[in-house]
Amino acid sequence: MESLSLLTLYIPTDQKSNFLQLLGLLLIYALSAHLLKKRKTITPNRLSTQVQEHNVGIISETTSSSTSNTTQSMDSSINCESVNYHMTRLCNYKCKFCFHTAKSSFVLPLVEAKLGLAKLKEAGMKKINFSGGEPFTVKYLGELVAYCKTELQLESVTIVSNGSLIKEEWFQKYGDFLDIIAISCDSFVESTLETIGRGTSGSAHIRKLSNIAEWCKKYNVMFKINTVVNSANYLEDMNKYIKELNPCRWKVFQCLLIDGENAGEEALRDASTMVVTSEQFDQFISRHAENNPVPENNEDMRNSYLILDEQMRFLKNTNGRKEPTKSILDVGVQVALNDAGFDEKAFRRRGGKYKWSKTIDPFDY
Numbered sequence: 001m002e003s004l005s006l007l008t009l010y011i012p013t014d015q016k017s018n019f020l021q022l023l024g025l026l027l028i029y030a031l032s033a034h035l036l037k038k039r040k041t042i043t044p045n046r047l048s049t050q051v052q053e054h055n056v057g058i059i060s061e062t063t064s065s066s067t068s069n070t071t072q073s074m075d076s077s078i079n080c081e082s083v084n085y086h087m088t089r090l091c092n093y094k095c096k097f098c099f100h101t102a103k104s105s106f107v108l109p110l111v112e113a114k115l116g117l118a119k120l121k122e123a124g125m126k127k128i129n130f131s132g133g134e135p136f137t138v139k140y141l142g143e144l145v146a147y148c149k150t151e152l153q154l155e156s157v158t159i160v161s162n163g164s165l166i167k168e169e170w171f172q173k174y175g176d177f178l179d180i181i182a183i184s185c186d187s188f189v190e191s192t193l194e195t196i197g198r199g200t201s202g203s204a205h206i207r208k209l210s211n212i213a214e215w216c217k218k219y220n221v222m223f224k225i226n227t228v229v230n231s232a233n234y235l236e237d238m239n240k241y242i243k244e245l246n247p248c249r250w251k252v253f254q255c256l257l258i259d260g261e262n263a264g265e266e267a268l269r270d271a272s273t274m275v276v277t278s279e280q281f282d283q284f285i286s287r288h289a290e291n292n293p294v295p296e297n298n299e300d301m302r303n304s305y306l307i308l309d310e311q312m313r314f315l316k317n318t319n320g321r322k323e324p325t326k327s328i329l330d331v332g333v334q335v336a337l338n339d340a341g342f343d344e345k346a347f348r349r350r351g352g353k354y355k356w357s358k359t360i361d362p363f364d365y
């Protein structure tokens with residue numbers, strides 16, 4: 001200010017007021033420019049603070065949701081390490097005893113199926129089995145198999161299929177990501193297969209079964225066979241064929257009646273003539289002891305599976321019917337699980353946990 005006063009001494013008196021006006025204008029301009037610059041530098045910081053606050057919000061939400069999940073997990077002792085996802089009810093076969101019939105043609109969009117599977121993984125799932133209906137009617141099955149193995153890194157990814165729609169190219173493309181494929185076969189007698197409804201040609205079904213067994217060897221996928229003991233096959237001796245096919249596991253079920261599926265007025269099938277007694281089932285198992293069948297009678301099967309339907313709702317086997325929970329996509333896994341009626345002891349008793357991975361033995365832990 002002192003230098004400014006000195007400067008004014010050298011300005012003629014008649015021009016001093018003009019000079020002071022100009023100086024005032026310059027000061028106002030400088031002050032405005034300074035404020036503007038300050039505002040520009042502050043704005044990104046504010047934005048960044050907002051982003052941080054937003055992120056903190058997300059983190060808190062995530063933390064609170066994962067805390068609540070953890071709380072739910074701690075509250076709930078329900079174990080969901082092995083899940084069966086019946087992704088479609090559609091099938092190209094018409095087995096008389098089918099207990100997951102085509103009552104709906106609904107299939108989830110791929111992105112939602114992936115989301116549900118990721119939720120299950122987060123809740124503790126280690127093994128997923130894709131089933132149906134016929135899972136090979138779903139175009140994105142291979143992509144989902146690869147997703148579960150590579151992105152979710154599940155210990156075990158398996159499929160249960162009737163085999164009829166499988167081509168070698170599928171194994172070439174997706175075999176690496178698949179641990180086990182189970183093919184349903186109830187007989188090696190063509191006419192018996194046709195009576196049961198396993199395809200329209202029994203011979204084609206048996207041929208396909210042995211093709212798939214070969215592809216499994218070639219592409220390093222474990223091969224499994226599922227058999228339903230029923231009134232058409234309970235006297236059969238399958239030992240020779242099972243020995244030749246040499247499955248890693250041979251699962252043998254007693255034909256089961258489920259109200260609304262293969263029994264009762266609303267059902268699409270009537271399996272009442274297909275059931276066998278416990279004694280007939282046990283005789284079948286004893287006859288095949290040399291091939292180590294893994295038996296599951298009606299009691300073993302009820303509520304010892306975690307079954308998800310096409311909308312990702314758990315199916316609770318209550319009073320001989322399958323009652324759906326809410327979808328895990330709507331209420332989350334734990335809430336749906338609490339209502340699923342799953343009997344973990346029965347799951348373990350029936351040998352639900354076994355060598356289910358090509359690379360990891362779950363009993364090695």
Ligand code: SF4
Binds near residue numbers: 094098132
């Ligand atoms: S192959 Fe399976 S899903 Fe298809 S009709 Fe037979 S039992 Fe049902």
